[in-house]
Amino acid sequence: MTLHWTRHRSAESSDDEISVELAVLRQHWKQILQIFQKPLIDQDDISCVLSHFQHAVTLLTDEVASQDRPGPILLYFVGEAILDTFFVWSLSCPEYASELKYHQLRCFEFLLSRSQHELLFHKQIFKPLLNLLRSCESSLSLDLIEKHMIVVLNQVCVSITKSPELLEFCFDISAEHGPSRFVIFSLLIPFVHRDGLAGQQARDALLLIMQLSNRNEHIARHIVENTNFCPILATGLSALYSDLPHRLSTNNDECFILTKKEWSESPALAQFMNSLQFSNDVIQIAHPTIGHHLLQYIYHGFLVPVLGPSIHQNTMDEVIAATAYLDLFLRTIHEPALLKVFLKFILCARIDEISLLDTLIQRINYNTKLGLVSLGLFYTLINLNCEDIMYRLIFMYLIPCRHVMCSQRRHISDVEIYGKNAERFLSLIPSFSNKNIFILKEFDEMQRRARSPSRTRSKSVEPDKERSSKRSRILDFFRGRVRPSDQTDKNSNVHNQSHISFIDKTSMKFINIRDHNPTNSIHEWDDPKTRNIAYCAVIFNEFLKELAAITLEHSVQQFDDDQIFDDILPISLML
Structure with a gap:
């Protein structure tokens, strides 16, 4: 009896708390609406609105963090379209636009990180979020907005990966911008080569979309046909490569093989390697259509016009650095398709009508640092165990048997016995x-013959x-x-x-x-x-x-x- 009364009292207390919180939320929203109706807004009004809005979002966050299903506060947010109304009002205050965008991003970041169920399935939550993100394109020069926008974009990509059905909301909600407008993906592209934590979070979010494209051909086709993701990723490698040091500074003058410890100490080289590794990951997990286009852009937009001429420079130090960089790239790449493009570049590319491979082979004879770094490059190539490399470097010179005496060539001319x-x-x-x-x-x-006595084993026959x-x-x-x-x-x-x-x-x-x-x-x-x-x-x-x-x-x-x-x-x- 006492236990039943205690549970009943606890349930009543919980209902009372919810009623109180809901009443407080209504009061905050009422105060916000009163300020919205003012013809002129000053800084005090903005501060008051933001204070009430933050209290309202805190009530919503506490509810979604403690419940795995929609509660009364969330239903009130959805029913009153609080987030959408607040965003529309913020557009009418252009002088305070950056401040309002910043606080809205912080509120969405707080909500998405604490929620135990998928809030984005509610259109009144997802629609104002996408509208807010779309409006942030004009404010990308502000580091504070960029930082929190990338965090929110990363959270949205995680939610889309867990619930691919959200993609339909993305394209349907942004239909007024045409079918080629995928705002979440488009906002991430400018940060693909950004250094620091913001760039890493943007690349992680892009990889989530790349992984999703492998299962969704519509997304893959959209990325290839309606975005500039592949050209920006490939040409960005060219821009980052031009910023690399033109001269190597290694502790060991007798060895020019760049290790991870050495290149991580160079900010420019570390940034390039991060972008190259990201390209490797994209080709590995993305839809084959995206991978194919990206490989074409890397070959024709980075390897041939940028890396090739750098290896054919006249300055000795720059040539040594370019050769060492190429060796480092080959040791870093793990995706076979991307490695194949680099090998095609080494074997087939011609710079100023001169074969790149012939140039590299001739440099082995140099009794200088260039010969040493060239030997290191060929050591890496041979360790790849590639048939094309082995043929061009070794077998092509052995097959004619010019190294064998003429009298002995006929004995090894017919080496094909299985045929x-x-x-x-x-x-x-x-x-x-x-x-x-x-x-x-x-x-x-x-x-x-089978029945003949001679077929029967006799003891006299020796085994x-x-x-x-x-x-x-x-x-x-x-x-x-x-x-x-x-x-x-x-x-x-x-x-x-x-x-x-x-x-x-x-x-x-x-x-x-x-x-x-x-x-x-x-x-x-x-x-x-x-x-x-x-x-x-x-x-x-x-x-x-x-x-x-x-x-x-x-x-x-x-x-x-x-x-x-x-x-x-x-x-x-x-x-």
Whole structure:
């Protein structure tokens, strides 16, 4: 009884608190509306409005932080459109616009960080927030507004990642600006290369949108077609690269390999590396369409016009620095697609009609610091284990065998052995003539040999000799040895027989031999022994093709499988 009374009293007390807070909220809002109706606003009015507004937002924050569902205070905010009304009124006070925007951003930042449920699903919350963010574009020169705007944008991106349905509100609410207006993403683009905490938060928010674009093709298409994200990211690398030190200052004069500790001490180089790492992450997690466009801009907007000429400069110190930077970039990049673009630049780019790779190779001979840093670059390239790099640097010079004596070249000229093995396996595929009575005779001969006493292991037979005999037969099979009598029969009949292939070049689940041989008598094909042997031949045929395919997998030189099947003459098994 006492416990029930205590719970009842507690519930009544909670209801009383909510009623009191709601009454206080109404009073604050009433005071704000009275100031809104004044024809002239001074600084005292602005201070009074901001004080009442902050108290109202504090009441809302306390409620959303303690409840996981909408409460009466939130419903009052939504019903009275408090946030939207406050934003519209702030536009009528241009002389106090920056101050009002700042306090509104702080209130949204406080709300989104404390809420236990998604406030942005309420249109009366999300709409004034987007309108506020859109109005901040004209105030980006103010560091204080920029700082809190980026924090709010980051919070919104986190909410969108958790609830992708919010994207519909973003595009629908900003429909008056056209379908190409995605204000949250557009506001983040100018900060993509910003240093400090603000730049890092902006890049983190952009990565969240990039991750979302990988699952939403509409967002990816919008970013590529209606924003300048990819050009700004690529050209920003060019601008940051131009600010890098033109001369390296390392503690070790004998080594010019930049480590993370060394480049992190240079603010300009650290900022460039952050942007390069961000580009790497974007290509890795974004939609392939975004990654493809970004790679094109990086190659044609940064590598060829900026990095290439810097490597071909005349000043020795600048060339050494540019080569060391390129080495650092290759050791930093982990995304294969971006690394491929850098390797394409090294292997294929021509600066002033001069191959970049040839220039780098020639510098190895320099007995200077440039030769040392060039060797470090090639050490990094070789450690990438890239076939194209290995071919251009090593194999291209070894394949002609100019380093081998002329008398020995013929012994190493034919290095492709797997292809010949494949041809040999394919040559063992049997073909049959219209006279297929030989199948019965072959089957009888096999049975007769299997039943012969000589096939039974005898105790008098030495195991080593028997194993040796087996090895000889296996070697004969793989080497394709044919007995003289068989060779004679084959040569005498090969021109008078029309072959019928039982296997086509695609998979075949059932073979009706009678359809291929309409002239054969019915009782020949109805014999189970004949049909079983034919099916065994088909299975053996497939086995040989599979074996040939396996050998081709390990071949150094790739073949056209269809050409192999068409060109190789099959061996006829005829009597």
